[in-house]
Amino acid sequence: MKLTKTSIKGMFQVKSNGKSRLVTHNKVPGNSVYGEQLLSINGEEYRVWDPYRSKFAAAFLSGMTKLPQIKEKRILYLGVSTGTTASHFSDILNNGILFGIEFSPKVMRRFFRLAEQRTNLIPILADARRPEEYSPFVYEVDLIYQDIAQPDQATIFGxxxxxxxxxxxxxxxAIKSQSIDVVLKPDEIFSKQMAVLEQEFEFKIQEYQSIDAFEKKHAVIIIRKP
Ligand SMILES: C[S@@+](CC[C@H](N)C(=O)[O-])C[C@H]1O[C@@H](n2cnc3c(N)ncnc32)[C@H](O)[C@@H]1O
Incomplete structure (x- = not known):
């Protein structure tokens, strides 16, 4: 198996039997988080990063070129769920930290257990609509990653x-058009969400990409705060 670097530090590509897969170096050897395959390469263990389960991997494989680096970052993750994507960020993070916000107690229990093994993950049971409730526990971050299926996704992010x-x-x-409007065309919905981000919050749109090949009626938007 051949391991090659990608443009995202800490995310690698492995080629074997004509198949190419994304992987991260497993911080907790022997542990698979969501049933993903573990690969031994040059005596080290790597976890396969499934693009059908994680929108970051889907966005990368869909050709996005302005995805944020993860390695040294302080990250606020809204809608962290059981930690599928966050576990790969945890593998990559070096000196960084990830605050994971999730409002479902049942789901959060599993993320909490993951955070016991991975000390760079901080679980916070809270509603992302109410940042004032968790502001005492979160400090200034370099990156906000949001994956919540809510009608007011852009406003929550803003x-x-x-x-x-x-x-x-x-x-x-990550924007799911179906959770905003089931009648309008996905492209119209994505344009409206971008307009909210640009006009109401004055963010600069860096890149926009449909990830339909992996998640139907989903797109990813990368913004920069001026
Ligand atoms: C699509 S899943 C996230 C999957 C996750 N990002 C991953 O890749 O591993 C969306 C999650 O957002 C959570 N969620 C939805 N609305 C929320 C809100 N207002 N505040 C906090 N969490 C929310 C849901 O409970 C669900 O666990």
Whole structure:
């Protein structure tokens, strides 16, 4: 198996039997987080990063070129769920930290257990609509990653970015058109969400990409806070 670097530090590509897969170096050897395959390469263990389960991997394989680096970052993750994507960020993070916000107690229990093994993950049971409730526990971050299926996704992101994102910081927003409007065409919905981000919150759109090949009716938007 051949391991090659990608443009995202700490995310590698492995080629074997004509198949190419994304992987991260496993910080907790022997542990698979969501049933992903573990690969031994040159005596080290790597976890396969499934693009059908994680929108960051889907965005990378869909050709996005302005995805944020993860390695040294302080990250606020809205809608962290059981930690599928966050576990790969945890593998990559070096000196960084990830605050994971999730409002479902049942889901959060699993993320809490993950955070016991991975000390760079900080679980916070809270509603992302109410940043004031977790502001005592979160400090200024370099990156906000949001993956929540809510009708007011852009507004939730904007309020959190005003409160926690540093000037010049980046945002990764996964948008699910179906949770905003089932009648309008996905492209119209994505344009409206971008207009909210640009006009109401004055963020700069860096890149926009459909990730339909992996998640139907989803797109990813990368923004920068001026
Ligand atoms: C699509 S899943 C996230 C999957 C995750 N990003 C990953 O890749 O591993 C969306 C999650 O957002 C959570 N969520 C939805 N609305 C929320 C809100 N207002 N505040 C906090 N969490 C929310 C849901 O409970 C769910 O766990």
């Amino acid at each position: 309020r959190n970015a005003l409160e926690f994102l540093k000037s010049g910081g980046l945002g990764f927003l």
